[in-house]
Each structure stands twice: as structure tokens, then as C-alpha cells.
Amino acid sequence: MLSYLLVFTVIVTVETQRIQGEQKDDSCVCKLSSSIWAFPAVRFEKISKQVQTCEENLTEFQKKIKDRNVQMPKIELTLKKIKDRLAPFEYLNTNGLYNALHLQKLTDELDEIYYTARDANKKNPSKETEDILKEVTKAKKDAQNMYKNNVFNLETMKSKLRDLNNRVQTCKTIPEDFRSTCHQRIMSRISSPVVTKLNSVSKSYISGAWGRDAKRDGKERYWEHCLVSGNQHGNTIRLYNSYEDFMASKNYKDEYIASSYSHKNAVQGSGTILYENTVFYQCYGTAEICSFNITTQATKRVQLPGAGIENKFPFCYYSCRDWTDIDLEADQDAVWVIYATEENNGNIVVSRLDQLSLNVTHTWKTRLFKRSVTSTFMVCGVLYATRFVNTYQEEVFYAFDTTTGQEVNTLSLPFEKVSAGIANLNYNPVDRRLYMYNDGYLLAYDTFN
Numbered sequence: 001m002l003s004y005l006l007v008f009t010v011i012v013t014v015e016t017q018r019i020q021g022e023q024k025d026d027s028c029v030c031k032l033s034s035s036i037w038a039f040p041a042v043r044f045e046k047i048s049k050q051v052q053t054c055e056e057n058l059t060e061f062q063k064k065i066k067d068r069n070v071q072m073p074k075i076e077l078t079l080k081k082i083k084d085r086l087a088p089f090e091y092l093n094t095n096g097l098y099n100a101l102h103l104q105k106l107t108d109e110l111d112e113i114y115y116t117a118r119d120a121n122k123k124n125p126s127k128e129t130e131d132i133l134k135e136v137t138k139a140k141k142d143a144q145n146m147y148k149n150n151v152f153n154l155e156t157m158k159s160k161l162r163d164l165n166n167r168v169q170t171c172k173t174i175p176e177d178f179r180s181t182c183h184q185r186i187m188s189r190i191s192s193p194v195v196t197k198l199n200s201v202s203k204s205y206i207s208g209a210w211g212r213d214a215k216r217d218g219k220e221r222y223w224e225h226c227l228v229s230g231n232q233h234g235n236t237i238r239l240y241n242s243y244e245d246f247m248a249s250k251n252y253k254d255e256y257i258a259s260s261y262s263h264k265n266a267v268q269g270s271g272t273i274l275y276e277n278t279v280f281y282q283c284y285g286t287a288e289i290c291s292f293n294i295t296t297q298a299t300k301r302v303q304l305p306g307a308g309i310e311n312k313f314p315f316c317y318y319s320c321r322d323w324t325d326i327d328l329e330a331d332q333d334a335v336w337v338i339y340a341t342e343e344n345n346g347n348i349v350v351s352r353l354d355q356l357s358l359n360v361t362h363t364w365k366t367r368l369f370k371r372s373v374t375s376t377f378m379v380c381g382v383l384y385a386t387r388f389v390n391t392y393q394e395e396v397f398y399a400f401d402t403t404t405g406q407e408v409n410t411l412s413l414p415f416e417k418v419s420a421g422i423a424n425l426n427y428n429p430v431d432r433r434l435y436m437y438n439d440g441y442l443l444a445y446d447t448f449n
């Protein structure tokens with residue numbers, strides 16, 4: 001299985017990097033940059049090994065995961081404390097006011113993480129805990145050196161903490177039920193449009209979202225959601241019980257998510273999805289996620305700390321749509337939310353939600369500036385981002401794997417569109433299709449691993 005996965009990776013990466021062969025004597029020679037291994041290969045090796053080991057000894061592995069799930073929140077909490085500490089530092093740093101005392105405090109905090117990580121590693125030695133321990137030890141040394149030399153590089157420190165944070169998140173991710181269906185992780189191709197249709201309301205509704213209920217064992221159910229009121233708000237979702245009805249725009253039912261489009265439970269922006277007969281969306285005018293369960297007609301909400309709203313951090317590469325600050329996505333395992341925070345310098349932040357309680361369970365921070373992207377979607381825990389090529393073409397150029405915390409910037413998966421602006425892209429794990437709201441047109445694509 002391992003070798004199979006590795007071979008697959010090379011093919012995908014080679015294809016997306018468009019490496020050319022060269023004839024030499026009577027053989028074909030290709031030069032591969034070793035950096036193409038950096039993203040998926042390591043991850044495949046590690047996870048495949050883990051899966052193989054656990055297949056040999058399931059209970060052992062599950063116990064490890066369980067213990068790790070207890071340890072990780074502790075490490076995470078300490079990391080958060082350090083980050084809070086850095087806020088005043090930032091002020092002091094920019095004003096040249098920091099002094100040895102502050103650095104001493106930082107060193108103390110790092111000691112705290114170090115002890116937590118050391119305990120975790122002692123109780124449950126694993127590659128991850130060992131690596132984290134190594135990193136913390138290194139960060140401690142750096143802090144001591146800064147103390148000695150009286151230099152304080154806040155950016156470097158922040159970037160280190162971000163990496164540590166992502167790895168702690170990743171450590172928490174391997175679920176107890178780890179036999180994921182996502183063996184082949186990175187997408188290799190997107191088809192020509194397999195559905196192209198104008199929305200059923202009006203061509204003037206240039207922003208919104210559409211798709212198919214993303215829950216694996218859900219009924220075949222298509223939905224359409226158009227934004228009104230300056231392409232900003234919405235309060236109904238149109239549902240179809242079959243593909244034929246959807247294509248013919250008939251036999252639909254309009255469900256009310258809120259009583260009006262200015263109600264506090266109304267929808268803001270075009271990041272909406274439907275998952276298990278529940279609409280997930282940004283709540284009206286706030287940095288909160290709402291879920292509206294159509295079956296029970298109940299609304300829940302949860303705060304997204306620090307999320308930029310009101311066009312602070314929209315998707316905005318070219319021909320931008322407003323009100324795209326918060327983007328909901330679903331894959332086979334979870335509901336995800338993509339946004340940006342000031343704390344992460346306007347770069348994309350990805351959080352995983354528990355879809356029933358609507359709690360945020362994990363948060364990763366990427367280095368991808370949100371305004372440099374047209375739209376995003378999630379497949380198998382991998383975040384994909386697209387960019388504008390021209391009016392009729394878009395391209396997936398970036399991926400961030402939440403199971404490794406690694407990013408790759410070298411993808412090139414082009415796909416067609418019928419108009420310049422994209423208000424929403426979402427992936428459906430049931431039919432593995434990508435759904436796009438393209439200036440009032442509804443398009444869908446098949447995707448291939």
C-alpha cells in the first residue's frame with residue numbers, strides 16, 4: 001500500500017508541475033526537483049506507516065490516540081497563553097520598549113510548553129510528540145539567545161508559534177476511527193463542466209451558492225441559495241428532491257432560514273452549504289457561524305474568534321465578489337470554515353467544526369493571503385484554493401493539508417467557467433463533484449484523484 005501511494009504522488013506532482021522529458025540516447029530522462037517530495041510523500045509515508053501498524057495492532061494504536069487526545073489540549077492551551085503574551089510584546093517591540101524582564105517571561109512560558117510536551121512524550125512517545133519537543137527545545141534556546149544578545153525578532157517567534165500550533169492541531173486530527181476513505185489525497189484533475197444552468201430565480205442574482213446535500217448517506221437533494229439586498233443577505237433556500245427537478249426548475253420547496261433577510265438569523269455572504277439537511281452559513285452581520293436544521297427548524301450559532309467580516313478579508317483576486325469573508329465547506333469527515341484574522345496577518349485560517357454541537361474543534365493557520373485567492377474548498381481534510389486565470393478559466397494553485405500542516409504552492413489544475421466572478425465553490429464528498437456559483441450560473445465538475 002505504501003509503495004502504491006508514493007507512486008501515485010509522483011505522478012500527480014509531476015503532472016501538475018508539467019516536467020518535460022528529454023531524449024538522451026535511447027532513453028527518456030526527466031529531472032525531478034527533490035522539493036516535490038516535500039509535501040505529500042512525507043505525509044503518506046508517516047500515515048501509511050501508522051495505518052499499517054494499527055492494522056496489525058488496532059487496540060494499541062487506539063489507546064495511543066486516546067492518550068494523545070488528552071495531552072494535546074494541554075499543549076494547545078499553553079501555546080495559546082504564549083500567544084496572548086506576545087500581544088503586549090508586539091507593542092513593546094514596535095515602540096522599542098521591550099526589556100530583559102519581558103524576555104524572561106517569554107522564556108518561562110516556553111519552559112511551560114516544554115514540560116507539557118516532555119510529559120506527553122514520556123507517557124506516549126511518538127514521532128509527533130518527539131518532534132514537538134525538539135521544536136520547543138529549540139525555541140527555548142532561541143529565546144535564551146535573544147535574552148543574551150538583546151535581540152528580539154517577533155516575526156520569527158510568531159512564525160515558530162504558528163508552526164507549533166499547526167502541528168499540535170494535526171496531532172489531534174487522526175481520529176480514533178482512523179480508517180478514512182481518503183487514501184488518495186491530492187486531486188489531480190477537474191473535468192469540463194458537467195452541469196451548466198442559470199439559477200432558477202433571475203440572472204440578476206450574481207451572488208449565492210448551490211450544491212447537493214454533502215452528507216454521505218443523505219438523500220439526493222439539490223439546493224440553490226441566491227443573495228438579495230446588494231448581494232449581501234438571504235433568508236431562504238430552494239430545495240429539489242431530484243436532479244431532474246433541479247434541471248427543470250420545478251417541484252421545488254423554498255425553506256425559510258429566517259423570517260426576513262435582515263433578521264439576526266439571516267444569511268450573510270455567499271459561503272453557505274447544506275449538510276445533513278442543515279444549512280451552515282455566516283450569521284447576519286457578525287463573526288459567527290449559524291446552523292439551521294431544516295428537520296427541526298432549530299438555529300444554533302457559534303463565535304469565530306478574530307474572524308474578519310464586512311469585507312475586511314474577502315476572497316479577492318480579481319473581479320471580486322463582496323461578502324465572502326467566511327466560507328463554509330464540508331468533506332467526508334467534517335464541516336469546515338475558512339476565514340482570515342488580523343492575528344494571522346489576513347492569511348487564511350481553517351477551522352474544523354463539530355457539526356452537531358457547532359463547536360470549533362481545531363484551527364490551523366496558513367501563510368496564504370486570503371485576498372490573493374478567488375475561492376476555496378475542502379477535500380479529505382485538504383484545503384484547495386483557486387485563482388483567476390481569465391474570464392473563462394480558473395485554476396487550483398494551492399493546497400494545505402490539515403493532516404500534516406504542510407502547504408504546496410505548485411498545483412496547476414485548470415477548469416472552465418462561463419463568466420469571470422465566482423461567489424462560491426464547494427466540494428461534495430457524495431458525488432465527488434465541485435459546485436460553483438458563477439455570476440448567476442450554476443456549474444458542476446467531476447474531480448479526479
Ligand SMILES: *[C@@H]1O[C@H](CO)[C@@H](O)[C@H](O)[C@H]1NC(C)=O
Nearest residue numbers: 053054056057058059060061
Ligand atoms: C499488540 O499489542 C499487544 C498488547 O499490547 C502487544 O503485546 C504486542 O506486542 C502488539 N503487537 C504488535 C505487532 O505491535
Ligand SMILES: *[C@@H]1O[C@H](CO)[C@@H](O)[C@H](O)[C@H]1NC(C)=O
Nearest residue numbers: 275276278293295296355356
Ligand atoms: C438535524 O436534526 C435531525 C433530527 O433531530 C438530526 O437527526 C440531525 O443530526 C440534525 N443535523 C445536524 C447537522 O445537526
Ligand SMILES: *[C@@H]1O[C@H](CO)[C@@H](O)[C@H](O)[C@H]1NC(C)=O
Nearest residue numbers: 354355356357358359360361
Ligand atoms: C461544545 O462546547 C461547549 C462549551 O465550550 C462544551 O460544554 C461542550 O461539551 C462541547 N460539546 C462537544 C460535543 O464538544
